[in-house]
Amino acid sequence: xxxxxxxxxxxxxxxxxxxxxxxxxxxxxxxxxxxxxxxxxxxxxxxxxxxxxxxxxxxxxxxxxxxxxxxxxxxxxxxxxxxxxxxxxxxxxxxxxxxxxxxxxxxxxxxxxxxxxxxxxxxxxxxxxxxxxxxxxxxxxxxxxxxxxxxxxxxxxxxxxxxxxxxxxxxxxxxxxxxxxxxxxxxxxxxxxxxxxxxxxxxxxxxxxxxxxxxxxxxxxxxxxxxxxxxxxxxxxxxxxxxxxxxxxxxxxxxxxxxxxxxxxxxxxxxxxxxxxxxxxxxxxxxxxxxxxxxxxxxxxxxxxxxxxxxxxxxxxxxxxxxxxxxxxxxxxxxxxxxxxxxxxxxxxxxxxxxxxxxxxxxxxxxxxxxxxxxxxxxxxxxxxxxxxxxxxxxxxxxxxxxxxxx
Amino acid sequence: xxxxxxxxxxxxxxxxxxxxxxxxxxxxxxxxxxxxxxxxxxxxxxxxxxxxxxxxxxxxxxxxxxxxxxxxxxxxxxxxxxxxxxxxxxxxxxxxxxxxxxxxxxxxxxxxxxxxxxxxxxxxxxxxxxxxxxxxxxxxxxxxxxxxxxxxxxxxxxxxxxxxxxxxxxxxxxxxxxxxxxxxxxxxxxxxxxxxxxxxxxxxxxxxxxxxxxxxxxxxxxxxxxxxxxxxxxxxxxxxxxxxxxxxxxxxxxxxxxxxxxxxxxxxxxxxxxxxxxxxxxxxxxxxxxxxxxxxxxxxxxxxxxxxxxxxxxxxxxxxxxxxxxxxxxxxxxxxxxxxxxxxxxxxxxxxxxxxxxxxxxxxxxxxxxxxxxxxxxxxxxxxxxxxxxxxxxxxxxxxxxxxxxx
Numbered sequence: 036x037x038x039x040x041x042x043x044x045x046x047x048x049x050x051x052x053x054x055x056x057x058x059x060x061x062x063x064x065x066x067x068x069x070x071x072x073x074x075x076x077x078x079x080x081x082x083x084x085x086x087x088x089x090x091x092x093x094x095x096x097x098x099x100x101x102x103x104x105x106x107x108x109x110x111x112x113x114x115x116x117x118x119x120x121x122x123x124x125x126x127x128x129x130x131x132x133x134x135x136x137x138x139x140x141x142x143x144x145x146x147x148x149x150x151x152x153x154x155x156x157x158x159x160x161x162x163x164x165x166x167x168x169x170x171x172x173x174x175x176x177x178x179x180x181x182x183x184x185x186x187x188x189x190x191x192x193x194x195x196x197x198x199x200x201x202x203x204x205x206x207x208x209x210x211x212x213x214x215x216x217x218x219x220x221x222x223x224x225x226x227x228x229x230x231x232x233x234x235x236x237x238x239x240x241x242x243x244x245x246x247x248x249x250x251x252x253x254x255x256x257x258x259x260x261x262x263x264x265x266x267x268x269x270x271x272x273x274x275x276x277x278x279x280x281x282x283x284x285x286x287x288x289x290x291x292x293x294x295x296x297x298x299x300x301x302x303x304x305x306x307x308x309x310x311x312x313x314x315x316x317x318x319x320x321x322x323x324x325x326x327x328x329x330x331x332x333x334x335x336x337x338x339x340x341x342x343x344x345x346x347x348x349x350x351x352x353x354x355x356x357x358x359x360x361x362x363x364x365x366x367x368x369x370x371x372x373x374x375x376x377x378x379x380x381x382x383x384x385x386x387x388x389x390x391x392x393x394x395x396x397x398x399x400x401x402x403x404x405x406x407x408x409x410x411x412x413x414x415x416x417x418x419x420x421x422x423x424x425x426x427x428x429x430x431x432x433x434x435x436x437x438x439x440x441x442x
Numbered sequence: 443x444x445x446x447x448x449x450x451x452x453x454x455x456x457x458x459x460x461x462x463x464x465x466x467x468x469x470x471x472x473x474x475x476x477x478x479x480x481x482x483x484x485x486x487x488x489x490x491x492x493x494x495x496x497x498x499x500x501x502x503x504x505x506x507x508x509x510x511x512x513x514x515x516x517x518x519x520x521x522x523x524x525x526x527x528x529x530x531x532x533x534x535x536x537x538x539x540x541x542x543x544x545x546x547x548x549x550x551x552x553x554x555x556x557x558x559x560x561x562x563x564x565x566x567x568x569x570x571x572x573x574x575x576x577x578x579x580x581x582x583x584x585x586x587x588x589x590x591x592x593x594x595x596x597x598x599x600x601x602x603x604x605x606x607x608x609x610x611x612x613x614x615x616x617x618x619x620x621x622x623x624x625x626x627x628x629x630x631x632x633x634x635x636x637x638x639x640x641x642x643x644x645x646x647x648x649x650x651x652x653x654x655x656x657x658x659x660x661x662x663x664x665x666x667x668x669x670x671x672x673x674x675x676x677x678x679x680x681x682x683x684x685x686x687x688x689x690x691x692x693x694x695x696x697x698x699x700x701x702x703x704x705x706x707x708x709x710x711x712x713x714x715x716x717x718x719x720x721x722x723x724x725x726x727x728x729x730x731x732x733x734x735x736x737x738x739x740x741x742x743x744x745x746x747x748x749x750x751x752x753x754x755x756x757x758x759x760x761x762x763x764x765x766x767x768x769x770x771x772x773x774x775x776x777x778x779x780x781x782x783x784x785x786x787x788x789x790x791x792x793x794x795x796x797x798x799x800x801x802x803x804x805x806x807x808x809x810x811x812x813x814x815x816x817x818x819x820x821x822x823x824x825x826x827x828x829x830x831x832x833x834x835x836x837x838x839x840x841x842x843x844x845x846x847x848x849x
Contacts, residue, residue, distance in 0.1 A: 051495075051498055054499070085519070088519070089523075091458055092461070092527050092530065093526045093529075097530075098526055098529035098530075100537075101522045101525040101529065101537055102522070104518060104521070104522035104537050104539075105522035105523060107518075108515045108518040108519050108522075111511060111515040112492070112495070112512060115496075115511035115512035115515075116496075116508075118505065118511070119499045119500045119508045119509065120500070122504075122508065123499065123500045128508075129508075130508055132511075134541065135586055179542055180542075
């Protein structure tokens with residue numbers, strides 16, 4: 036008998052009919068002889084509605100503790116409804132809130148981190164033959180205050196519970212039926228991957244593939260939890276996210292990702308002295324602005340140019356912060372460009388293949404796509420290009436690396 | 443410095459504007475130098491919406507434990523929203539759910555009784571200068587399962603918290619501004635009472651005045667908690683519900699109540715033997731059908747007639763249960779009448795005044811209102827009459843006992 040954690044997102048519990056459908060799937064899994072723990076998000080739109088309420092009530096500055104009490108109420112509705120439906124279908128089911136489990140977190144309201152999960156109650160109820168339905172996205176701090184986990188919270192809850200229970204695997208049911216070589220909405224030749232490694236998944240997710248939140252992938256990698264990304268609306272087995280194996284090495288490139296949400300900032304004529312980079316970036320990190328790519332050109336006559344990218348939503352605040360330090364540092368000019376896109380080629384196999392970068396640059400050159408920035412990691416090469424080239428860049432790379440066919 | 447518990451019902455927290463209004467009232471009370479504990483219901487309509495969801499998901503037979511998890515989510519929203527608003531207005535406020543307080547109940551889901559309230563956390567937070575906002579209607583059993591208190595639950599929560607904290611008084615804010623001599627919607631000459639005793643309030647509430655649930659009044663009486671019934675939309679001091687005092691004795695009759703929700707059942711030719719009443723009423727009480735008035739006529743030739751009233755919603759089930767035992771007992775006939783109304787005259791003063799009943803009967807006779815049943819208690823006389831006489835009966839009694847003027 037396997038222990039399986041199944042996580043269903045908001046679109047899978049959007050209404051009673053959908054809840055009844057996932058109840059059937061949960062029961063099928065149970066009747067196949069498995070212990071099942073279900074982790075749920077709030078019904079589609081509910082968390083947004085609650086956040087909207089908090090914002091209206093506070094002009095966007097809600098007290099953190101109370102904000103979490105408010106937004107965590109959505110999962111309470113979905114888990115109890117599914118449990119009612121499962122009990123009505125003749126299967127014993129029991130809902131558990133974060134504090135009932137208990138999922139202990141730190142005290143960072145709105146973006147709490149899980150410290151530990153007490154699996155005692157879940158295990159006891161599984162032994163009694165129950166299906167256990169746990170609220171995703173929420174936990175409790177050591178003083179009994181409700182906390183929420185922030186973006187991707189329910190995926191993180193599911194993987195953390197699977198890790199703590201030493202579950203055989205974790206299934207993440209969503210509205211797509213797996214991880215693709217690229218966004219199928221952008222290129223119809225995109226192919227679903229049967230397997231992808233944790234690191235590839237992280238690169239794909241970090242580069243804009245929104246299937247799984249990086250936090251949950253990192254957690255799955257740390258604890259070696261096999262994760263299936265599946266559609267709640269089909270029987271397709273989806274994509275297995277797991278550790279690297281021999282099979283994977285055959286594919287040099289697994290996918291092409293893009294991210295239109297970046298903005299590029301270029302600071303010209305920066306004095307090339309120790310401490311300058313810290314002066315520029317410390318205020319940004321103090322304000323939780325994530326800087327993605329950073330490029331510094333070779334120094335010329337004691338001065339250099341610095342280019343980096345931030346999320347588009349942060350560009351206004353970044354401008355304010357940089358203007359405040361610019362004079363101090365003696366910077367001559369700062370340019371901002373929001374019309375950019377980051378295109379990434381991802382694959383575990385590229386670690387041992389030198390030709391990927393040169394092929395990528397050659398393909399762009401052929402199509403007349405100018406490369407504005409380049410960054411590389413062991414399993415990813417990213418280029419920033421003008422936003423208007425996004426679709427073209429993805430399609431030509433997908434073709435060039437033969438992603439349409441399985442290798 | 444007084445400790446005041448303020449309870450606001452669903453209509454008082456129906457939208458953000460109303461929540462902002464009650465926040466101002468809470469702050470005013472705080473700034474007057476009091477410690478304030480606020481108890482809230484869910485936003486108007488929310489609990490009904492959640493119950494509707496539970497019923498749709500289960501065909502009206504939701505698992506009790508899960509039903510309570512679902513319907514208790516409404517208060518979580520209202521308490522966190524008010525706390526967000528209070529914090530936004532510069533006052534430290536903290537919401538507490540039933541399990542956080544903790545409000546310990548028995549395990550009767552949907553209709554749990556409060557066993558004890560731990561006031562430690564509330565007192566600590568009050569000492570830290572906080573306004574404490576507690577979810578009404580909900581508690582937690584000894585195993586950490588969420589329970590709800592059933593009808594009138596939030597009033598009961600408020601009074602129980604006031605009793606446990608030894609609060610100076612409890613204010614119940616609602617959409618009426620006090621307790622009236624009769625329903626102002628039915629008779630425009632109805633007068634608001636400044637004071638009413640617990641027992642009078644119980645008689646008025648039990649007879650159909652829906653201002654306070656009898657459970658909360660009983661609790662207030664048991665612990666001697668002074669309760670103000672006030673409107674959340676005016677500054678009026680409302681009605682004080684308290685123990686009897688000299689002032690009250692002056693008024694012989696305090697009010698006239700009516701209840702259109704009763705149905706009359708007459709069982710004819712019942713063998714007048716021990717055990718028969720038990721055979722008839724035990725199945726009803728086993729099915730939680732509350733029998734209100736019971737009249738048994740004098741026996742004639744070993745047989746008697748038995749008349750009693752039940753709530754109209756229970757009449758179908760009562761029929762089914764009574765038909766099942768009728769043959770067994772040898773009953774010849776059962777009549778049902780739903781077109782009735784119960785009219786009650788209530789007053790602590792009538793204990794020492796013999797003329798109230800005769801005056802009531804005389805007034806009815808004058809107007810040609812036929813009395814179908816009579817029952818009396820120390821502070822109440824109730825008559826069942828045909829439903830069509832409801833308004834007339836209330837108005838002529840109100841006039842006859844001079845309720846328009848303060849005595």
